[in-house]
Amino acid sequence: MVDRRVSMADVAERAGVSGQTVSRVVNGSPRVDPDTRARVEAAMAALGYRPHRAARALRTGRTQTLGLVVSTLASVGNSRMLQAVADAAASRGYALTVVTLGPDASVADAFERLAEQGVDGAIVLNEATERLRGADVRAAGLRLVVVDSPRDDRFGVVVTDHAAGAESAVRHLLDMGHPTVHHLAGPAGSFAAAERERGWRAALDAAGARVPDLVRGDWTSASGWGAASTLLTAGATAVFAANDQMALGLLRGIAEAGRDVPGEVSVVGFDDVADAADYRPPLTTVHQDFDALGARAVAALVDGIEAGAPAAFETVPTRLVVRASTGPSAPAR
Amino acid sequence: MVDRRVSMADVAERAGVSGQTVSRVVNGSPRVDPDTRARVEAAMAALGYRPHRAARALRTGRTQTLGLVVSTLASVGNSRMLQAVADAAASRGYALTVVTLGPDASVADAFERLAEQGVDGAIVLNEATERLRGADVRAAGLRLVVVDSPRDDRFGVVVTDHAAGAESAVRHLLDMGHPTVHHLAGPAGSFAAAERERGWRAALDAAGARVPDLVRGDWTSASGWGAASTLLTAGATAVFAANDQMALGLLRGIAEAGRDVPGEVSVVGFDDVADAADYRPPLTTVHQDFDALGARAVAALVDGIEAGAPAAFETVPTRLVVRASTGPSAPAR
DNA sequence: AGGCGCTATGTTAGCGTCAACACGAATCGG
């Protein structure tokens, strides 16, 4: 702030009304004479008046600010979510404060920071939810919506339908004649990883296919690359990777082993990040609608705040995007 | 907030002191008796007291909140920056509010939102700076640090040394015997793109190499893929791509044209995103230190806010990471 | 005509915090 900021009193004086009337105009109260309203609005424009959120927050106890707790933004999915949440919050008139969790920082800590800042509610993203304890939630007294977490009536939950997405991926592979589908799973403890794994198993069971041992990665492309040799020696002809980045590493590992994709091995990813269409070969993957997910999470939170709506549970569907990394099962060579 | 929040007065009563003394303890004033301080701290702990930032902001005019203006989080670089900035801000005791700019939204608009929210200062990321007008800055009366923008004394500027990074990439290629190096540039209007292009030209000139026509992309892998055929028909044996994502697309395009990397064509990227090591082949690229960049930006901003430090200009160096996408120039075939 | 209800506006008070000042007690220099 460079100079003295313009307050309601300044506007009131210029418009020849009381501060309270200015307040009513600002907040869109219907009980204001159109003429008066016009006069006040003119005064606001002339003076460049901006309401002072801190003062309003002090008086009303509401900050019109949402918090977002996220473990890391290194994963492309999380960044996309953040953007979706930021946009949705802005369009609802809320500011967004971001808190990242170091690998060691506790969720309780993040809640403390948010509670102190006085956010009206918070959204917690996937990996962070795994470190969430009921006690933390209660302690902070925050209204919460968590994304990609098991259903829990203490707070709103919005999830992508990971299992259905995984099933569609595995079925696609099975339909192409592969005897079974191997799985490059996400880290233990991740809800999204567990759900995708569940979908994989379900699709295999439904088709009566053998369920091979799975290999576990940590979402990074490096871990995908590291898993390639294990998968290949296990004789995999089709692999469902739990995210695109691991699929990318896997693609490299398979190529380095001299095998062709999709000629000898088919690969499917999950997320449909922007780059996936330019992997080599372009990746068949399960498209996740991050924008819808973010919008739903914000909507659930804001409805809870403004209308006291009860904690909701919502599911966002996925869609299989077939590109060039999958093909019919090759005859044994 | 579930129940009545604990205020300073509550703590004061329990500790048997005045509110002002509690305030002094909270703010670390030296004029407090150690015994009293201990008593107050015990009371705060017992009551679970948290200062109310809105009230403090109202009184002091400072919110301990920083704003971040970013055009999009779709690019991996921006996400990394956001994380770096969030962490740096948190460690300095500031909250971070994120505002994204739609492709059409004006920067002035974002500033309005931030000014209303009362942030103490704001950081503006790269692409967003290109839409920044002096008038906007003045109008908002915000203290500003911009990242990756031309030097400007009206606000702090922190930049990666794009030109030097680009030069090191081009020199690496030239040293391997390539007669010249083609450039897959970023979009016109981007400061980072312009600087990388400048470095590319400078390295070519210094070596007396011919400066071929450049091809322009838009940072996406899709645009990199689209540029492949043009580059190949121009006879390129070495290409410096302005970022990793475009390099990824280019790699696919080259492979689809039946050419080998690095056997026939060498490719260098810029950014060193996490996935680059698992591109096929692993990408030689210019490493950008996003964490340092974010930390410097926050430091410059906070120093300005707290100590009235003048607008600084800082440069963060890069480092060439040689992997497998570059090799000696092949004899004409 | 009196009174009722409605509308448009004003008045009062206080949200939690901290700057400025006030004040008594301890400490110190001469």
Next chain:
DNA sequence: CCGATTCGTGTTGACGCTAACATAGCGCCT
């Protein structure tokens, strides 16, 4: 041993805003 300084603490008021209540003017019913 007294005035001046320092130290630890308390009192007061205001930051900008809005909830709650108060008031004045109007039309309309009985």
